[in-house]
Amino acid sequence: MPELPEVEVVRRGLHDHVVGRRIETADFLGARVARRHLPGPVDLADRLRGNVVHEAQRRGKYLWLVLEAPDGHRQGLIIHLGMSGQLLVEAADARRETHLHAIFDFADGGPQLRFVDQRTFGGMALADLVPDVCRAPRTSGVPAAIAHIAPDPLEPAFDKGAVIARLKMRHTAVKRSLLDQTLLSGIGNIYADEALWRAETHGEREAASLSKPALGRLIEHARDVMFEALGQGGTSFDSLYVNVNGASGFFERSLDAYGREGRPCRRCGTLIRREAFMNRSSFFCPRCQPRPRGTVIVLR
DNA sequence: CGTTCATCCTGAGAGC
DNA sequence: TGCTCTCAGGATGAAC
Numbered sequence: 001m002p003e004l005p006e007v008e009v010v011r012r013g014l015h016d017h018v019v020g021r022r023i024e025t026a027d028f029l030g031a032r033v034a035r036r037h038l039p040g041p042v043d044l045a046d047r048l049r050g051n052v053v054h055e056a057q058r059r060g061k062y063l064w065l066v067l068e069a070p071d072g073h074r075q076g077l078i079i080h081l082g083m084s085g086q087l088l089v090e091a092a093d094a095r096r097e098t099h100l101h102a103i104f105d106f107a108d109g110g111p112q113l114r115f116v117d118q119r120t121f122g123g124m125a126l127a128d129l130v131p132d133v134c135r136a137p138r139t140s141g142v143p144a145a146i147a148h149i150a151p152d153p154l155e156p157a158f159d160k161g162a163v164i165a166r167l168k169m170r171h172t173a174v175k176r177s178l179l180d181q182t183l184l185s186g187i188g189n190i191y192a193d194e195a196l197w198r199a200e201t202h203g204e205r206e207a208a209s210l211s212k213p214a215l216g217r218l219i220e221h222a223r224d225v226m227f228e229a230l231g232q233g234g235t236s237f238d239s240l241y242v243n244v245n246g247a248s249g250f251f252e253r254s255l256d257a258y259g260r261e262g263r264p265c266r267r268c269g270t271l272i273r274r275e276a277f278m279n280r281s282s283f284f285c286p287r288c289q290p291r292p293r294g295t296v297i298v299l300r
Numbered sequence: 301c302g303t304t305c306a307t308c309c310t311g312a313g314a315g316c
Numbered sequence: 317t318g319c320t321c322t323c324a325g326g327a328t329g330a331a332c
Binding site for chain 3: 302
């Protein structure tokens with residue numbers, strides 16, 4: 001999935017359906033889902049038992065559940081959806097999905113929380129919570145393992161000026177920088193292309209070569225498009241990208257660039273082009289977003 | 301240090 | 317029908 005809007009849709013589902021409940025048992029099917037939890041899946045299941053889910057948090061594309069043990073000790077259960085992860089709230093007798101990797105049962109006997117992931121790039125890990133210099137002191141902190149993830153444009157701690165300053169030092173493609181989660185987080189391939197289309201900027205332009213106001217506008221466009229997508233429940237090209245109830249979002253119909261190869265630019269009518277970029281694809285309008293001189297064109 | 305690249309997986313769809 | 321190939325909303329560690 002899941003870029004920031006899709007992950008936020010999932011976070012809200014967790015807030016509504018999981019926060020406040022006590023974990024009775026957690027089962028991890030196979031080792032891959034807990035591969036980032038170094039002691040392994042059995043240890044993770046042991047540590048989760050009896051904890052109450054206190055909060056559902058998110059930064060960028062990372063989710064974490066703030067868990068409170070009976071002795072009051074709090075930790076964070078990091079959840080990343082990877083390319084195809086789903087968190088589903090379902091009755092215990094619901095059919096088991098083909099790529100089911102984790103099942104949480106709760107002491108209230110209500111619906112289960114399941115983690116389903118076709119490509120298994122997603123996963124979970126338990127981490128200590130550390131103070132976050134970017135957050136107000138009263139908040140519960142961030143998991144240590146994702147302390148390197150930068151604030152996303154939708155959180156109060158986001159510092160646009162600081163991000164612009166760092167972008168001015170990047171001698172690499174501006175799209176590559178937008179995708180760098182340690183610079184600003186939450187943006188993936190869809191919303192990078194959408195922000196660049198709105199800013200009428202080609203993704204191969206060197207970040208440092210853009211003016212500070214231009215970089216500021218690009219960041220604002222990224223924030224706007226992700227906020228608008230969130231209002232539509234996110235972007236769902238297929239059934240892999242769903243909320244905790246299995247429902248898709250509707251932002252695909254509002255996309256201006258991503259996935260629109262050969263269709264007219266909604267601004268100027270020129271046909272949207274698709275080119276290879278970082279082993280994936282970029283979609284852009286060749287007229288509104290002129291390619292910087294001297295870069296090689298590779299069709300995909 | 302900053303930047304780039306290969307790699308981890310499964311399934312859908314295209315082309316033969 | 318069935319095979320091979322390419323591609324997909326991501327992140328990481330190793331190598332330059």
